[in-house]
Amino acid sequence: MAGTGTPLLSAAGLLEEKRAGGGLLRDPVVLVSTGIIVLLVVIAVFAPFIATANPDSSNILAVNEAPSAAHLLGTDSLGRDLFSRLVYGARLSLLGPALIVCISSAAGTVLALAAAWFGGFFDQMVSRAADVLFAFPGIIFAIVAVSVFGRGLVAPVIALAIAATPYVLRVTRSVALRQRRLPYVAACYVEGVPAWRIGLRHLLPNVAPIILVQATLAFGYALVTLAAISYLGLGVQPPSATWGLMVATGQAAILGGHPEQSLYAGVMIVLAVVAFNLLGNRLAAHLET
Amino acid sequence: MADRPVGLREPGPPPALEVEHLVKVFPGPRSAGGFLAVDDVSFCVPQGRSLAVVGESGSGKTTLARMIVGLERPSAGRIAVAGSARSWRRVSSAERKRRAREVQIVFQDPYSSLDPRQSVRRCIEEALVLHFDLDRAGRTARVEELLEQVRLDRRHADSLPKRLSGGQRQRVAIARALACAPKVVICDEAVASLDVSIQAQVLNLMSDIRNETGVSYLFISHDLAVVRQVSDDIVVMRRGRIVEAGPADRVLDAPEHPYTRRLLAAIPRPGWRPAPSQEEVGTSS
Ligand SMILES: Nc1ncnc2c1ncn2[C@@H]1O[C@H](COP(=O)(O)OP(=O)(O)OP(=O)(O)O)[C@@H](O)[C@H]1O
Ligand SMILES: [Mg+2]
Numbered sequence: 001m002a003g004t005g006t007p008l009l010s011a012a013g014l015l016e017e018k019r020a021g022g023g024l025l026r027d028p029v030v031l032v033s034t035g036i037i038v039l040l041v042v043i044a045v046f047a048p049f050i051a052t053a054n055p056d057s058s059n060i061l062a063v064n065e066a067p068s069a070a071h072l073l074g075t076d077s078l079g080r081d082l083f084s085r086l087v088y089g090a091r092l093s094l095l096g097p098a099l100i101v102c103i104s105s106a107a108g109t110v111l112a113l114a115a116a117w118f119g120g121f122f123d124q125m126v127s128r129a130a131d132v133l134f135a136f137p138g139i140i141f142a143i144v145a146v147s148v149f150g151r152g153l154v155a156p157v158i159a160l161a162i163a164a165t166p167y168v169l170r171v172t173r174s175v176a177l178r179q180r181r182l183p184y185v186a187a188c189y190v191e192g193v194p195a196w197r198i199g200l201r202h203l204l205p206n207v208a209p210i211i212l213v214q215a216t217l218a219f220g221y222a223l224v225t226l227a228a229i230s231y232l233g234l235g236v237q238p239p240s241a242t243w244g245l246m247v248a249t250g251q252a253a254i255l256g257g258h259p260e261q262s263l264y265a266g267v268m269i270v271l272a273v274v275a276f277n278l279l280g281n282r283l284a285a286h287l288e289t
Numbered sequence: 290m291a292d293r294p295v296g297l298r299e300p301g302p303p304p305a306l307e308v309e310h311l312v313k314v315f316p317g318p319r320s321a322g323g324f325l326a327v328d329d330v331s332f333c334v335p336q337g338r339s340l341a342v343v344g345e346s347g348s349g350k351t352t353l354a355r356m357i358v359g360l361e362r363p364s365a366g367r368i369a370v371a372g373s374a375r376s377w378r379r380v381s382s383a384e385r386k387r388r389a390r391e392v393q394i395v396f397q398d399p400y401s402s403l404d405p406r407q408s409v410r411r412c413i414e415e416a417l418v419l420h421f422d423l424d425r426a427g428r429t430a431r432v433e434e435l436l437e438q439v440r441l442d443r444r445h446a447d448s449l450p451k452r453l454s455g456g457q458r459q460r461v462a463i464a465r466a467l468a469c470a471p472k473v474v475i476c477d478e479a480v481a482s483l484d485v486s487i488q489a490q491v492l493n494l495m496s497d498i499r500n501e502t503g504v505s506y507l508f509i510s511h512d513l514a515v516v517r518q519v520s521d522d523i524v525v526m527r528r529g530r531i532v533e534a535g536p537a538d539r540v541l542d543a544p545e546h547p548y549t550r551r552l553l554a555a556i557p558r559p560g561w562r563p564a565p566s567q568e569e570v571g572t573s574s
């Protein structure tokens with residue numbers, strides 16, 4: 001059995017490669033969710049060109065206005081242009097989760113690779129520390145951080161990054177451990193390749209896909225959590241715009257018969273989170289096949 | 290029985306590889322004393338010769354190989370390469386690199402012994418960069434030389450392993466091992482997972498390489514037909530111990546130990562002859 005089909009096997013490998021690469025690009029869910037994410041990023045980056053007004057300038061004479069040519073989505077209770085606030089709100093709403101995901105992915109990956117490489121005592125320590133962190137929900141962590149370091153973007157971002165690290169660590173470590181036991185790593189070792197190089201040039205590229213999937217899923221989660229923190233008034237402070245903050249400030253207008261002010265921001269949050277989660281799930285599915 | 294040095298030592302230059310009273314105990318049960326995977330093994334491989342280690346599954350062959358290349362720490366014993374003994378203290382990166390130029394290994398499974406994300410060329414160059422002070426052109430030339438040595442078409446140089454057949458991958462693994470210019474190459478069941486006809490090609494190739502480079506082989510196998518073709522001497526292992534050792538012809542044609550006789554009786558085809566060398570079929574894609 002073994003080896004009788006080696007040429008066949010490599011042909012099958014070829015087919016599989018085609019299917020995996022082509023399949024991803026032909027998957028409508030992947031295309032749509034990627035499209036939404038790209039659109040959101042474009043909006044955030046080019047906010048000054050897209051916004052129709054200064055998002056922070058209020059106008060007492062034009063509060064709670066209905067959509068019009070001047071104000072595409074109307075104005076809020078301070079007379080600020082809602083469309084422009086949504087557009088500018090994309091910046092901090094996406095920057096926060098991006099920072100969280102980058103920091104936690106980097107820290108989690110470095111720790112996971114080191115734990116997989118050194119094993120033994122170091123691995124035990126890292127894994128126990130992760131277990132302890134698992135016990136604290138990220139949002140509690142963030143609230144504590146805010147109460148110590150003050151409101152704003154930095155404290156919640158760092159707290160949530162720390163809270164997300166054990167998740168990255170756990171998944172990446174198990175994949176890295178599996179890779180580490182493969183003979184190609186042993187071959188590198190026998191060849192005299194320095195440990196750091198084996199980690200960066202061999203293990204990392206082979207665990208990168210799973211890190212990417214994790215990061216995509218974590219992005220959605222981080223976005224919701226940060227929005228909640230913003231909503232609670234613990235995050236970025238007014239007059240800066242984030243979607244979470246806009247949901248909170250729009251609440252007052254709900255009673256005045258203008259629920260759409262909160263709704264617009266809520267829709268943006270849901271759109272972004274769903275896009276990241278769908279993409280993450282599809283990537284995970286493609287990675288498995 | 291394993292006390293006597295296994296009759297293979299000859300006067301003259303120091304052997305390429307010498308192993309004395311090597312022991313490996315894995316922590317674990319067997320009445321809490323641990324599992325004795327390799328038990329007092331001694332042998333030597335003279336320069337340019339080829340020694341086969343045979344034995345059934347679980348007899349400790351791979352553990353032996355892993356100790357020799359430094360992937361496993363021996364519980365006791367001595368390993369010397371070209372006359373200089375190795376210490377069991379934690380090895381530095383520099384020492385590991387030095388040892389890489391002494392012993393290299395080719396593993397059994399061609400599908401996991403190459404980094405799936407590294408092309409053939411980069412795989413071999415990685416070894417060259419580590420061990421030799423070559424410029425770009427020199428490296429490229431050396432890669433082509435090595436590929437030629439393992440009869441791998443140079444159009445495969447920039448392929449990823451998944452584009453290659455099992456036999457081709459083992460050739461890459463051999464080229465990678467040779468890139469370090471080692472004195473000894475250990476083959477741990479290196480052809481066991483290949484087609485019989487491809488096995489023969491790879492074995493022929495290895496014997497040609499030995500003639501060209503003077504490298505010594507430690508061949509680990511449970512397939513005595515393979516062993517007959519490639520080895521000068523044979524060591525028979527059973528449950529971690531050497532039960533019989535001697536020149537290949539003697540051990541295969543007049544085995545002394547009943548265990549060796551049993552192993553020999555298990556060969557399905559006694560008069561096995563290598564197929565004429567032909568290119569591996571259907572592998573070009
Ligand atoms: N890391 C380990 N921990 C505990 N026991 C081990 C370990 N590695 C190997 N062993 C045991 O040591 C014994 C010898 O294993 P080894 O792999 O060296 O045998 P082998 O002769 O190479 O067999 P095969 O022909 O199947 O490859 C086996 O019983 C195995 O279970
Ligand atoms: Mg083995």
